[in-house]
Amino acid sequence: MSVASPADRDELNSLLIQTGRNDQKAFAELYKRTSSKLFGVCLRMLHDRGEAEEVLQETYSTVWRRASTFNPAKASAITWLITLSRNKAIDRLRQHREEQLGDPSRLNEIVDEQPTPAADAEASQEYRRLQLCLDELEPQQRDSVREAFFTGATYNELATRCMVPLGTMKSWIRRSLMQLRTCLDQ
Amino acid sequence: MNTPIDDGNNNLRYAEYVLGVLDADTRAAVAHEIETTDEAATAVALWQRRLMPLADQITEVAPAPYVWARIHDALQLDAPARVQPSRKGLWENLQLWHWLGIGASVVAAALLVVVSLPHLAPSPAVVSAGYMASTIQQDNGVTGWTATMDLQHARMVVVPATPVAFAQGHAPELWLIPAGQKPIAVGMIARDKPTTLTLDPTLLAQLGPTAALAVSVEPLGGSPTGQPTGAVIAKGAISGAPDAGDHTSKVASLYDRHAGHTSA
Numbered sequence: 001m002s003v004a005s006p007a008d009r010d011e012l013n014s015l016l017i018q019t020g021r022n023d024q025k026a027f028a029e030l031y032k033r034t035s036s037k038l039f040g041v042c043l044r045m046l047h048d049r050g051e052a053e054e055v056l057q058e059t060y061s062t063v064w065r066r067a068s069t070f071n072p073a074k075a076s077a078i079t080w081l082i083t084l085s086r087n088k089a090i091d092r093l094r095q096h097r098e099e100q101l102g103d104p105s106r107l108n109e110i111v112d113e114q115p116t117p118a119a120d121a122e123a124s125q126e127y128r129r130l131q132l133c134l135d136e137l138e139p140q141q142r143d144s145v146r147e148a149f150f151t152g153a154t155y156n157e158l159a160t161r162c163m164v165p166l167g168t169m170k171s172w173i174r175r176s177l178m179q180l181r182t183c184l185d186q
Numbered sequence: 187m188n189t190p191i192d193d194g195n196n197n198l199r200y201a202e203y204v205l206g207v208l209d210a211d212t213r214a215a216v217a218h219e220i221e222t223t224d225e226a227a228t229a230v231a232l233w234q235r236r237l238m239p240l241a242d243q244i245t246e247v248a249p250a251p252y253v254w255a256r257i258h259d260a261l262q263l264d265a266p267a268r269v270q271p272s273r274k275g276l277w278e279n280l281q282l283w284h285w286l287g288i289g290a291s292v293v294a295a296a297l298l299v300v301v302s303l304p305h306l307a308p309s310p311a312v313v314s315a316g317y318m319a320s321t322i323q324q325d326n327g328v329t330g331w332t333a334t335m336d337l338q339h340a341r342m343v344v345v346p347a348t349p350v351a352f353a354q355g356h357a358p359e360l361w362l363i364p365a366g367q368k369p370i371a372v373g374m375i376a377r378d379k380p381t382t383l384t385l386d387p388t389l390l391a392q393l394g395p396t397a398a399l400a401v402s403v404e405p406l407g408g409s410p411t412g413q414p415t416g417a418v419i420a421k422g423a424i425s426g427a428p429d430a431g432d433h434t435s436k437v438a439s440l441y442d443r444h445a446g447h448t449s450a
Binding site: 024027028031035036037039040041043044052053056057060061064074075078079082083086087090091094095124126127129130145146148149150152153154155156158173174177178180181184185 | 238
């Protein structure tokens, strides 16, 4: 799936709108074009293929039922879809948060998701803007934001993983979010 | 520590919600706000727009084909036939197999119903995608066997439609022939009763509309060479699920009639 170009974006928007009108062909096409991205999102958060498959199925079932509530004026289709899959994956993570906290192998598991130069060239304009704003953050704080986004970890989990007090982690993230907003809304 | 937060805590909560750092209870509270107030919904949408581009960098991974099949089934797309709740012993019901045998053209489709019965949830389930079928015909056009492939559970059921005679010491062996490639042995099949075969990943990967199934005459233990050594007596193309959905409804209703008949 490529959603880097405005044309792709428009096509996905219209597929999602048609899906909202119970158009099964549009829904199948939407799945074809977006499921790899959404599965990547789920897999990245859940680290388990079976669970990621379940969450992906839940996600598209919800897409089918709620596509009629999609409003392209508020968000693009791909944002709407990724948000939905992330929310479902996070809900799943919270369900067994205790297991994860008790698993020492997950500590310090900061995965570097720094984009490769090639990926950067293909990235959307929106991503490049966000990356510029992220670059203005302190490295530790930037890493915390990325880790939070990609893994769906709670403040507590992030503090444990980064071996800093909870209060420090909260203030890193909150400060970063406010800085990002100021930078992005310019 | 002082933080340069120049905004209400609410807006921050929405940002934290979108980023995904809140615990279960706080998440639920924010989710409820989004449902009930426009202000929350708008603030969250703005944060999604700001942060979601990060997902651009997530590597795409294609999900297995059965995920779509499950979604398709769960949502009952294309209004495929409903299957009656499982009845015990159906698999062993010889009368049913005999009855199925009289209508070879619907046997493969009937298997869509039967094959899936062991996996049925207590509520009526739906059968459609995730299956392939093949009618394996002899040169004279008479159907020798029908095969139904359950992709999700990696198995195939082969049912004889017209029992074929074999010389002493010989038996039918089933082959999968991918387009333009050598036959791959699937397994020995019975000439007079259904055979269930497990499909290994290599076979599973080759199944599709460009591949064919064939039956050859081999020694009882199977071909000694790994390739067909005897005459190929029947062949059939493989078709996918859309066609099967149609048959399923037909068979499901036939099955109803049959069930009614036996209980009367």
